[in-house]
Amino acid sequence: MTKGLALFSGGLDSILACKVIQAQGVEVQAIKFVSPFFDYDLLQNEGLYQQTIADKYGIKVDLVDVSDEYLKMLAEPAHGYGKNFNPCIDCKILFISKAKSLLNHYGASFLITGEVVGQRPMSQRKDTLRVIERDSSTDDILLRPLCSQSQNPTAIERQGIIKRDKLPRFSGRNRTPQIELAREFGITDFPTPAGGCVLTEELRAARIKRLFTFDPQFITPQNILFLLTGRVFLLPQGGWFTLGRAETENEAIEAMQQQGDSILRISNDRPGPLGLLRYAAHDSDFSLAATITAHYAKKIIPPPDVEISGAQTRTIQVESILLEEIEKHLWANIKGRK
Ligand code: SF4
Known part of the structure; x- marks a missing residue:
């Protein structure tokens, strides 16, 4: 059976991305990346998290700790930082590249993300989405099912396994269509949209930025938790x-x-x-x-x-x-x- 590997943030878009693929009879395995900057506490009880997501949304999810790769990238992101110390474009490239490297492990043949073109200023502009595909070498296997019709068809769509005309056509910042679709899936309990990880917060991002002026031996997940x-x-x-x-x-x-x-x-x-x-x-x-x-x-x-x-x-x-x-x-x- 065809299986897709979904990048799961836990937000509504990533939930819906999984649901619209499942609705086409395709199996979905989700992965949620964690690091000291986002959701690290979930590692303390992965089983509880998995059970909660399975019960609420019918989605199988594993946690993947990307701390080491993330810290290397954060020292020198190729596409630079956003307003604070947030390397959003490189962060997405890292996530998607890492997910690609896990396709064989999960027996999956394509990737799914909940990105919506035009929703976020830096990392979800149309040209940026192309850059993310290009730099993660995922052109033909990265399906963004919430806005696929503004993207080039991926292999899984050309093969007719995923019918793109049955996928939603979301774009921009208006969240009403997502909330209506969630209701159709019987989903009413979902997190409100988050502004980003701690690297987008002025004060705490500044603490981390300062850490990166120290010798690399000090740049560890434990020290980041300390500073936060x-x-x-x-x-x-x-x-x-x-x-x-x-x-x-x-x-x-x-x-x-x-x-x-x-x-x-x-x-x-x-x-x-x-x-x-x-x-x-x-x-x-x-x-x-x-x-x-x-x-x-x-x-x-x-x-x-x-x-x-x-x-x-x-x-x-x-x-x-x-x-x-x-x-x-x-x-x-x-x-x-x-
Ligand atoms: S807000 Fe944080 S987690 Fe989200 S894309 Fe930007 S750097 Fe990555």
């Missing part, structure tokens, strides 16, 4: 420090601890922020991290002691510090130091 969680500081002797701003961030930060890291928390189990210190080799970075931690335990006066565990284990008595002193060390405010 909490209030992040670069300390004078090279230590990296992140501090939770809410209970959920405290938990996420604690879970990120790896060998050589230290956890900082307010002593005697008193409530307050939890911090994670990485790459700290000097006592002064430990002391400053403890002072910052105590500063943000705002309700406790005088500043409480801070317990350190991990690479060092001890309790530090801190003194009060001015906010402007602290802000000098925010990751975003440090210029030109590695």
